[in-house]
Amino acid sequence: MARPGGASRLDETDGERLARVFLARVIEPGDEIGGRWVREYGAPEAVRRLRGNGEALPGVSPRRWAGLRARAAEAEPLRDLAVAREAGVRFVRPGDAEWPGPLDDLGDARPLGLWVRGGPSLRIWALRSVAVVGARACTEYGAHMAATLAAGLAERGWVVVSGGAYGVDGAAHRGALGAGGATVAVLACGVDRPYPPGHTELLNRIAEQGLLVGELPPGDHPTPSRFILRNRVIAALTRGTVVVEAAHRSGSLVTARAARRLGRHTMGVPGPATSGLSAGVHGLLREEAVLVTDAAEVVELVGDMGELAPERRTPALPRDLLEPDARAVLAALPARRAAPVGEIAREARTTPDDAIARLYELRALGYVERHGDDWKLTRQAVMSSRRGGDPC
Amino acid sequence: MARPGGASRLDETDGERLARVFLARVIEPGDEIGGRWVREYGAPEAVRRLRGNGEALPGVSPRRWAGLRARAAEAEPLRDLAVAREAGVRFVRPGDAEWPGPLDDLGDARPLGLWVRGGPSLRIWALRSVAVVGARACTEYGAHMAATLAAGLAERGWVVVSGGAYGVDGAAHRGALGAGGATVAVLACGVDRPYPPGHTELLNRIAEQGLLVGELPPGDHPTPSRFILRNRVIAALTRGTVVVEAAHRSGSLVTARAARRLGRHTMGVPGPATSGLSAGVHGLLREEAVLVTDAAEVVELVGDMGELAPERRTPALPRDLLEPDARAVLAALPARRAAPVGEIAREARTTPDDAIARLYELRALGYVERHGDDWKLTRQAVMSSRRGGDPC
Numbered sequence: 001m002a003r004p005g006g007a008s009r010l011d012e013t014d015g016e017r018l019a020r021v022f023l024a025r026v027i028e029p030g031d032e033i034g035g036r037w038v039r040e041y042g043a044p045e046a047v048r049r050l051r052g053n054g055e056a057l058p059g060v061s062p063r064r065w066a067g068l069r070a071r072a073a074e075a076e077p078l079r080d081l082a083v084a085r086e087a088g089v090r091f092v093r094p095g096d097a098e099w100p101g102p103l104d105d106l107g108d109a110r111p112l113g114l115w116v117r118g119g120p121s122l123r124i125w126a127l128r129s130v131a132v133v134g135a136r137a138c139t140e141y142g143a144h145m146a147a148t149l150a151a152g153l154a155e156r157g158w159v160v161v162s163g164g165a166y167g168v169d170g171a172a173h174r175g176a177l178g179a180g181g182a183t184v185a186v187l188a189c190g191v192d193r194p195y196p197p198g199h200t201e202l203l204n205r206i207a208e209q210g211l212l213v214g215e216l217p218p219g220d221h222p223t224p225s226r227f228i229l230r231n232r233v234i235a236a237l238t239r240g241t242v243v244v245e246a247a248h249r250s251g252s253l254v255t256a257r258a259a260r261r262l263g264r265h266t267m268g269v270p271g272p273a274t275s276g277l278s279a280g281v282h283g284l285l286r287e288e289a290v291l292v293t294d295a296a297e298v299v300e301l302v303g304d305m306g307e308l309a310p311e312r313r314t315p316a317l318p319r320d321l322l323e324p325d326a327r328a329v330l331a332a333l334p335a336r337r338a339a340p341v342g343e344i345a346r347e348a349r350t351t352p353d354d355a356i357a358r359l360y361e362l363r364a365l366g367y368v369e370r371h372g373d374d375w376k377l378t379r380q381a382v383m384s385s386r387r388g389g390d391p392c
Numbered sequence: 393m394a395r396p397g398g399a400s401r402l403d404e405t406d407g408e409r410l411a412r413v414f415l416a417r418v419i420e421p422g423d424e425i426g427g428r429w430v431r432e433y434g435a436p437e438a439v440r441r442l443r444g445n446g447e448a449l450p451g452v453s454p455r456r457w458a459g460l461r462a463r464a465a466e467a468e469p470l471r472d473l474a475v476a477r478e479a480g481v482r483f484v485r486p487g488d489a490e491w492p493g494p495l496d497d498l499g500d501a502r503p504l505g506l507w508v509r510g511g512p513s514l515r516i517w518a519l520r521s522v523a524v525v526g527a528r529a530c531t532e533y534g535a536h537m538a539a540t541l542a543a544g545l546a547e548r549g550w551v552v553v554s555g556g557a558y559g560v561d562g563a564a565h566r567g568a569l570g571a572g573g574a575t576v577a578v579l580a581c582g583v584d585r586p587y588p589p590g591h592t593e594l595l596n597r598i599a600e601q602g603l604l605v606g607e608l609p610p611g612d613h614p615t616p617s618r619f620i621l622r623n624r625v626i627a628a629l630t631r632g633t634v635v636v637e638a639a640h641r642s643g644s645l646v647t648a649r650a651a652r653r654l655g656r657h658t659m660g661v662p663g664p665a666t667s668g669l670s671a672g673v674h675g676l677l678r679e680e681a682v683l684v685t686d687a688a689e690v691v692e693l694v695g696d697m698g699e700l701a702p703e704r705r706t707p708a709l710p711r712d713l714l715e716p717d718a719r720a721v722l723a724a725l726p727a728r729r730a731a732p733v734g735e736i737a738r739e740a741r742t743t744p745d746d747a748i749a750r751l752y753e754l755r756a757l758g759y760v761e762r763h764g765d766d767w768k769l770t771r772q773a774v775m776s777s778r779r780g781g782d783p784c
Contacts, residue, residue, distance in 0.1 A: 141664055141666070144666070145665055145666070269665050270662030270663065270664075270665055270670070270674060270677070270683070271662065271663075271664055271665070272533055272662075272663055272664060273537055273661055273662055273663070273685035273686070274533070274536070274537070278662070279685070282662060282683055282685050285662070285677070285683045286682065286683050286684075286689070290678065291662070291674055291677045291678050291683070292678075293665035293671070293674050294665070297678070
């Protein structure tokens with residue numbers, strides 16, 4: 001059901017796009033020196049220099065430059081795009097319609113682009129998303145809390161973002177999926193070859209029902225530093241990060257601290273003071289994270305004011321600017337009552353997975369609300385439709 | 393081993409003292425109207441009016457005034473003092489040498505006086521005390537955390553204050569006693585008839601090794617409102633309050649909120665988000681209490697700056713103003729090494745219980761430090777003694 005986003009409609013021989021695909025092979029995620037090159041010289045000029053035309057780019061040692069040159073000699077961006085297309089993966093870069101604006105907060109550490117696998121619009125899903133992260137070797141308690149929180153967030157129309165790892169991450173993804181909800185896995189490897197191996201089935205399911213996202217080009221593998229740097233993308237993409245269980249020095253604390261630096265909400269789920277797997281979370285809560293024990297408390301924090309106010313401003317995007325698929329789903333919603341996803345999908349002549357993808361987009365845009373398992377039009381959507389002239 | 397404090401050395405026919413003992417029979421703990429009478433008219437005049445001489449005191453209905461008059465008719469302050477003396481209980485009132493100044497922060501809700509049972513000076517012990525409170529029906533986890541925290545505080549030379557109840561309170565008292573430490577139980581009944589019955593042995597042990605304290609006159613019994621109002625005394629007496637486990641609406645949250653209003657530190661021990669007995673603590677932590685998981689974190693917060701600084705100002709009270717018992721214990725400490733309580737008690741020709749009482753006083757005054765099970769002179773005490781002229 002992957003539809004061509006605004007991005008992939010552009011000509012893929014576009015020089016800037018191709019240059020970014022090239023650079024994604026050469027420059028490691030989060031490399032701020034590479035980010036500065038792109039900002040100061042533009043991606044095409046950076047590629048030209050890395051290919052040996054013109055002088056070396058500034059800020060790196062000759063040895064490092066030689067290493068980058070060697071990687072550049074092996075880059076085949078057109079092939080990467082072809083492999084990606086084959087695997088149902090698109091490349092989204094800054095400036096594309098699907099690019100999530102919040103990632104720009106990363107400055108020169110902003111990803112050169114993101115490889116995206118799955119039907120929904122990453123930009124729109126990111127608008128109402130929360131990260132739920134934590135220890136790989138979590139306890140039963142941690143897995144229970146992650147799944148319960150994620151299910152509760154999904155039931156409230158929020159998108160659950162995590163890292164696809166064993167333990168808390170997996171439980172969060174599964175909790176969201178189990179509630180018929182939306183979830184995004186941000187990977188530290190190519191999104192065509194999900195890692196870890198034991199999560200192949202889960203990650204493929206996320207690609208069907210949600211989104212797999214990553215900075216690494218097709219076929220690339222994770223490394224310890226790529227895991228750590230991936231965390232800044234999770235932090236930047238979302239409205240807030242919840243850490244469920246984390247020992248001291250856990251990678252999920254890196255995500256939480258990045259979230260805080262970026263001005264996102266930072267939250268932690270408490271556990272027994274005797275549990276080493278809660279010690280990192282407790283440390284975070286002693287610094288300045290907010291203690292949360294359920295999804296309602298998370299939403300209270302990350303929801304904008306409109307979340308709580310009875311009246312909300314009109315939907316964020318005029319109805320006639322919606323993608324055709326989203327308009328079809330919006331039109332399928334009954335005027336006066338809530339309906340389950342199955343009914344909406346049948347009415348819109350699409351699959352339940354696609355209907356959910358569109359419903360979460362419409363939720364982010366203020367058109368619909370989720371009530372447990374059902375969806376209904378917001379009062380504002382009904383009113384704006386009554387004000388008329390609208391093709392839906 | 394109860395020694396006559398500065399208070400009981402005074403003539404017990406002293407009018408103001410006797411009036412306060414009288415009023416303690418008539419006015420309920422925490423009654424701010426009664427407190428205002430004492431502040432505005434003085435205790436003796438309030439007694440005179442309650443005895444029917446002169447007009448009614450202001451601020452109460454005629455019906456309420458009649459009720460107070462009826463109670464006043466039955467008050468026998470001399471008898472109360474005699475019964476107390478028999479039970480080894482002294483009456484400490486504002487202005488007495490043993491009166492803990494921090495209680496004055498309660499304003500008109502300040503106790504009229506406190507009945508005190510046990511050897512140590514309440515005023516000096518209160519200087520370095522922390523409250524550890526929580527649910528009566530606590531879990532094994534709650535009992536474990538209370539006992540561990542209290543033992544850790546005792547090992548660091550801090551006095552553990554609690555309410556003598558089943559559950560967290562009892563575990564805290566036992567933890568402190570088990571570490572050879574100092575503990576104070578603040579009761580909602582006469583300190584000569586400890587409540588609850590199942591804690592008779594524990595409370596008698598506290599009276600031997602520590603202090604039992606309460607506002608209610610001898611023989612008086614607890615009521616629900618007396619339990620709640622007792623909590624303000626625990627909050628005001630201590631440098632901070634730690635809540636270990638508490639359901640929503642638990643009485644220990646009252647103590648914590650009173651502590652916060654009084655500018656004391658408010659702390660909470662986290663637990664599983666799934667535990668109803670941690671829900672109240674988590675609510676508190678979401679408001680503005682500080683999350684703590686061990687005694688070191690508590691001391692970091694409640695300890696004054698001198699606690700952390702390598703050099704500390706000279707002891708708070710000149711050596712020759714110490715009580716004779718405290719001076720004897722101070723003189724029994726070896727000059728250059730730490731010593732266990734048993735050795736110090738033998739050297740000072742007193743009991744271990746009394747030695748501990750004095751050592752905690754000396755600790756509060758800056759003369760000694762506790763290191764695990766041993767005690768040693770502070771560097772400042774050694775230096776001030778070298779500067780000479782001191783009788784010890």
